[in-house]
Amino acid sequence: MNAWRQTLSRLMRAGSRLLLVAILGAASLVAAAAPALPADIIADLSSLQKRLEQGEYQDVSRVALSQAERLEEGNASDRWASALYLQLAAGAEARLEHHENAADLLYRARQTPGLESQQYDRWLYEEASSRLSAGQIELATQRLAEWLETHPEQEREIWLMVQLLVRQERWDDAASWVDRALDETATLDSQQSALAVTVYQRAGNIDKALVVLEPGLDSDAPSVEWRRAAAMAQQLEQFALAAAIWDAGWRIGALEGAEDLLTLVQLHLRVGTPARAAEYLEQALSQGLVKQTPAHQRQLAQAWQAAKDQARALEAWQTVAERSGMAEDWLRLGQLAHGWGKTDATRHAWEQAAALGAEQARRWLARLE
Known part of the structure; x- marks a missing residue:
């Protein structure tokens, strides 16, 4: 989450730097439709912007807020100037780490009548950043969701929505946003994959979780991921898939040891591949991976019998009888x-x-x- 917060905060600082461009009436998309400002207002805003960059945060916040309140009931030009003063004050409050104050000021700026849509969206995005920094997770989620209504293909922000909803344990909502995120993401990184799997699993969408998890199963995947995938397949009653996953994990060394081997044997027996189960168990017994207990020897005999391998089944059962007496x-x-x-x-x-x-x-x- 810190990475997302840092990204949003950087964008907010960038927005403050763009303020001077808007003040001077440059041909930017953000300020293109804004009313013209009087020369004295432009000069004052420019001065406050420079003081902000010099670190005079408290003074800039106080003066900018006073100017905003003085102008907010005026004509269109005054209201636009008031909104710009509010943005300056928000930038100062953010640098003072008064993030809730910054968010409230940006909210006020967004309420300016006749505000151009792109400027509204910028301040909406910056407000979401401040709400997040202030720990106002629900409000941050609401603001980001509103922003995404007009920016539906922003992959990074969609994943942020997923994270925000996860923090609130809103698993069903998070799963819906994961659907959107997967549509916009060409290749998942490991963190995105893990997040998607967790969300789908907690939301009860086990089939979707398995679809995301399975392609990432390779020699670099930790054993816990192999176990997780096999467990999901069993939960979906796809036992053949569970056996195939466990078998692959065993063959590449992601799964190992007696317990994992015996799980593999049980899965093969369950899905009707007893010969494979018997081969694995026989090899494990001969190599000493699994102890030569009566129970394991009986399991081997039962596996060969189920596989209808007459010679091996009779040999295995004779070993059982000889040892048991x-x-x-x-x-x-x-x-x-x-x-x-x-x-x-x-x-x-x-x-x-x-x-x-x-x-x-x-x-x-x-x-x-």
Whole structure:
């Protein structure tokens, strides 16, 4: 936010420097339609402008405000001069860091009857800057929104609107402005992308958040962004996309470690790619990334079974049975082998189960004879 505030403040100072141009009646767009000023008023305004540049802020503010009030009820030329004095006073107040006073003076200047639209817009913009500097976020938002009605393609200010609305936690309104910002922004930088994703996510527009986030997922993206994208995809029940995102993050090294590997396995199992899940888990077990626990070995066996890879499934289930020493695991292995027509494997498994006291295994063995 500080960067935006500094930008607006610089523009306000630039506006004050342009005041002398308007005073002298130069052919600027801002002052082109303004009434002519008497010579003594031009001289006085020019003098105050120079004193402002020399740092006489308090005196300039006092004198300019007095002159503005004296002239505000006069003719068109007087009212224009009054508005220029108000701008001078606002510039002095801003340099004194009396930002709310500066904003109020610019508001008064904007109320001048017959004010040319471009000058009105300039003071409206400068008022928004002062409101922001004064911490008047709601008023700053209102003024900037009004300014954007006549400057709808100003990318930088649209993003500022988003930030102001975020500070007020007006997520739905901020999301609407993000829509506009994306229309005007050719390429998002990292801060804009992060802001857009946050706004869409908080507003409940998860699909839009994912659209913004996904293109930025590369080897330079932090792991939290990969996790965030996968979580969004799951929230949208796009589990295949979640698995693809997690898989890509794992392959480029953005995601790593046992926990991330097991998440990847679960995602592949959920979306119907059990062979991929089994390959990842088998590699992790062989490399020691994941501990050789009974639960992990069973998960591997279940994955190969779901993938209908008969040889690997039977081998994995045999490993489970051998390590557990449980009759029910040998029974399961025998049933699986029997279903796939593997008579020798079936007999071996049920013989092991029978040796462990499984009566059912004995009955099944009798039927094999």
